[in-house]
Amino acid sequence: MRLFTLLAVGLLWATTACAQTPTGPLEGLPDRSPAKGIDTPVTANQATVILAGMLHTQQRTSAGKWRAPIENGVVVISGGKITAVGARSAVTIPAGARVIEAPIVTPGLIDARSVVGLSGWLNSRHDQDQIENSEPIQSELRAIDAYNGREPLIEWIRSFGVTTVHTGHAPGQLITGQTMIVKTRTGEVDAVVVKPLFAVAATLGDDAMVEGKSPGTRAKQLAMLRQAFIGAKEYGEKIARAGDDPEKATDRDLRKETLLRVLSGEIPLMVTCMRSVDIQNAMRLADEFQLKLILDGAAEAYEHLDAIRAAGIPVLAHPPMYRASGELENASMTTVSKLIAAGIPCALESGYEGYVPKTRVVLYEAAIACSFGTSFADALGTITLSAAEILGIADRVGSLAVGKDADVALYDGDPFEYTTHCVGVLIEGVVVSDVVR
Amino acid sequence: MQTGSPPRPFRSHLSGAFFGIFVTSLLFSATLDAQETAHAFVGARVLPVSGAPIDDGVLVISGGKITAVGSRSTVAIPEGATVVDVSGKTLIPGLICTHSHLGRGGGGDSTGPIQPEADVFEAVNVRNSGFRRAVAGGITSVNVMPGSGHLISGQTVYLKLRDGDTVDALVFRNSDGKRLGGLKMANGTNSIRKAPFPGTRAKSASLVRAKYIAAQEYAAKLARTAGDDEKTPARDISLEPLIEAMRGDRVVHHHTHRHDDILTVLRLADEFGFRVVLHHVSEAWKVADEIAASGAACSLILIDSPGGKLEARDIDYRNGAILEAKGVKVAFHTDDWITDSRLFLRMAALAVRAGMTRDGALRALTLSGAEMLDLDARVGSLDVGKDADFVLLSGDPFSVYTKVEETWVEGTRVFDRDDPADLLFAEGGFGAGDDQVFTDCCLERAGDQ
Structure with a gap:
């Protein structure tokens, strides 16, 4: 009986493992190992030390320049935080620390806008909660009520080094709802959330038009948004006038x-x-209502660099590998370089995909930006760091610096090279990925 | 790289007509000259694919063909040849995409699941900007396919990405002048739709089986009644492509993802004797031994994340490495617009990341693809006598930092990164726009699965 149970469990495990990854003998395939020491058991109070052949801290100097990478660098981690960063010398x-080694080490990556x-x-009805199409404006929809922390796509992007993601409602209606920021640990949303509400997600252009309904034109889109903000303003004034009087x-x-909250500047309006x-x-809308605007996608932003910089608007740039058709027909792989050269705060995102790939990987996209x-x-x-700054979380993540969360990505070569592998990922000092990908 | 390279023919549809006519007439003779005059590309690392890499190599082309390839010490540069110094660069054969939707053409319509009579040749818009992006990515030959929303969506067409404004100018033809292409089939969930489309996998296979049996009976009747006009059956152009497939004259290009669907294809191929290339093959790693035993070739796609639909959930980057290790012939495809033709080298590089050999990955982008399209006598490697289709790279084919600098087709440069008009399509930007929006059954249905 006991043998039977063991056998059954073994079979079950094999089936589960088999469902998602190739198992069994893969003759001729090179043997690849995760980062050295990543599988070493660790106790609760034990420190972790990461030895890097090259350490990209992504720290900036006070003048805003990137600090040079550190050859033979070290990151010391204790209690989930970074306690020391520098050259090995x-x-x-600390004595007794767990030691993990990798050729190239970077901060855990941030995906600046995802769903x-x-x-x-699976792209089927039961796992698509990124958009609710019943009305064009639904700013009350919270991302935290719809986030599945056990979604395999989260594990997927994490295995490339992504440790923080700004996720939430997709583009596709004038205002689809709210967004939030989470760490990519597998788990329930309350345990992984960094900011339960970061922005309200809006969309302009063809994507937010509905045939036979409103909005059906660009002018109508702006009229509806203006009406919504005017209505909210009047609502606020009414509450202020009423004060504590229950009658009013x-x-x-x-x-x-x-x-x-958007009108007060507390929450940005992110417009795709x-x-x-x-x-x-x-x-124009942001100027009229004095909104804190973040541009998302912004394929033709290269036509408005001066105006965007003058207005102090950050851009979450579309993935350079987004398909160049429809409203993206004029998209360019050089847009990120132009935004940065113009001095505009700029981060990269995986964005939203309706088919395949169901999510993009920001590591891949930054590689293309680097190549262009x-x-x-x-x-x-x-x-x-630039992503962390735009998302208002640079006090916790974005660079390898003392006091920040110990979110670290490990690679066996130039992280942007097609043939390099991510060989380990830590979030707050805990190993969250040890696959070679 | 301007020196010594002939100009491309002017693309009059992109500019003023008068100017276009003027310049076209000016350059026409220059282009002809370019194809007649020998060119020697000297000093590059040459990766012929059919043989070992050649450092400090020489590639000589003349009359649109490759006339010599080898190391500098072994190749005599013909007198009068234009010598182009390409030291420090890499030369590879023009890339072959075994499955593309360039030109955004459809095959069968929504009236039924089996429409072999529809030929995508008649639907391809060769002025679509995707063609400019494809040559910017180093692609020189493509199998343009109709979609996957049918069991048989129609005939495919093999195109050479010459500088031409009509599909006739691009199509591959055999020595008899017959245009070349395959037959597109699909199984799994894309072709399972509302009636008259099948509702299950068993029904899908049964409809295909019935159609092939009808083609067998039609062929038998034609043979029996040959010479007797009274008894000869009425011509049926929907059955002719199937007869060609069963004779081995037309390769079946079969969309398939799930392990059991893959085996269904192999079963049908065995039953009716058609030659098949398995396309996408997301779960190939689960049935690699069965694929290897069948002898079928696989054309793979790699996507930046798994899923998008249930049957692509278990797609794995290691498919290329696993099939290669089992001895299966492997190629890649862009499935453009699913992936961008400019990023075709990247796909093979990701397969290398997952364990495929570099030689195998480069072969999969070139010669293996040519073999799957029966075009390997003409393209796919840098060999004497083959078409002068090649790509000049700034470095390692599998590095993100490498750029396609030039693409040549039949001795004519069709992409030049130094030319701003071409660079626009390589990088994107205003004016690089697609003149058609892609629609496909699978995209429309993506939310309904």
Whole structure:
């Protein structure tokens, strides 16, 4: 009986493993190992030391320049935080620490705009919660109520080094809902959330038009958005006038409450738009209502560099490998380099895909940006510190610096090279990926 | 790289007509000259694919063909040849994409699941900007396919990416002038749709079986009644491509993902004797031994993340390495627009990342693809007598930092990164726009699965 149970468990395990990864003999395939020491057991109070052949801290100097990478660098981790960073000759390695080694080490990567967790890999009704199409404006929809922390796509992007993701409602309606920021640990949303509400997600252009319904034109899109913000403003004024008087109190309106927080500047309005005309419309709307605007996608942003820089608007740039058709017909692989050269804060995103690939990988996208005119440090910056700065989380993540979360990605070569592997990932000092990918 | 390289023919549809006519007439003779005059590309690392890499190599072309290839010490440069110094660069054969939707052409319509009579040749828009992007990515030959929303969606067409404005100018033809192409089939969930499409896998296979049996009976009747006009059956152009497939004259290009669907294809191929290339083959790693035993070739796609639909959930980057280790012939495809033709080298590089050999990955982008299209006598490697289709790279074919600098087809340069008009398509930007939006059954249905 006991043997039978063991056998059954063994079979079950084999079936489970077999469902997702090739198993069994793979003759002729080179043997690849994860980072040395990554499988070493660790106790709760034990420190971790990461030895890097080359350490890209992604720290900036006070003048805003990237600090040079450190050859033979060390990161010391204790209690989930970074306690020391520097050259091996300058850092004291705590006795008894677990030691992990890798040729190239970077901060854990940040995906500056995604839908993973709301949108799943199977692309069927039960795993697609990134958009609710019943109404064009639904700012009250919270991302935290729809995030599946066990979605395999999260594990997938994590295995390439992504440790933080700004995720939430997709583009596709005027205002689809809210976004949030999470760590990519597998688990329930409350345990992994960094910011439960980061931005309200809006869309301008063809993607947010509905045949036979409103909005059906660009002018109508802007009229509806203006009306919504005016309505929210009046709602706020009414609440202020009512004060504590229960007689004058107005019914709560979650939709308007969210827009009020956008109007106050507490929450950014992130507008996904690709065409030049839509970028201009977003900026005009932000100017009229004094909104904190973030441009998302912004394929034709290269036409408006001066205006975007003057207005101080950050850009979450579309993946350079987005398909060049439809509203992206004029997309360029050089856009990131142009934004950075213009001095515009810029991060890279995996964005939203309706078919395949169901998610993109920001490491891959930054590699293309790097190959098309962006320096290595700037390209890595778009998925580390620059992303953290735009998302308002640079106090915790984005660079390898003392006091920050110990989120670290390990590679066996230049992380941007097609043939390099990610060989380990840590979040807050805990190994969360030891596959070779 | 301007020196010594002939100009491309002017693309009049991209500019003013008057200017176009003027320049076309000016350059026409120059282009002809270019193809007649020998060119020697000297000093590059030459990767012929059919043989070992040659450092400090020489490639000589003349009359649109390769006339010599070898090391500098062994190749005599013909007198009068234009010598082009390509030291420090890499020369590889033009890439062959075994499965593309360039030109955005469809095959069968929505009235039924089996429409072999539809020929995508008649639907390809060769002025679509995707063709410019494809040569910017080093692709010189493509198998353009109709979609995967049918069991048999139609005939495919093999195109050479010459500088031409009509599909006739691009199509591969055999010595009899017959245009070349395959037959597109599919199984799995894309072709399972509302009636009259099949609702299950068993029904899918049964409809295909019935059609092939009808073609067998039609062929038998034609043979029996040969010479007797009274008894000869009415011509049926929907059955002719199937007869060609069963004779081995037309390769079946079969979309398939799941392990059991792959085996269904092999079973049908065995039953009706058609030659088959398995396309996509997401779960190839689960049935690698069975594929190897069948002798069928596989054309793979690698996608940046698994899934997008249930039957692609278990797609694995290691498919290339595993099939290679089992001795299966492997090629890649862009499935453009699914992946961008400019990133075709990247796909093979990702297969190398997952354990495929570098030689095997380069062969999969070139000669193996040519073999799957029966075009290997003409293209796919840098060999004397083959078409002068090649790509000049700035470095290692599998590095993200390497750029396609030039693409040549039949002795004419069709892409030059130094030419701003070409660079626009390599990088993107205003004016690089696609003039058609891609639609496909699978995309429309993506949310309905």
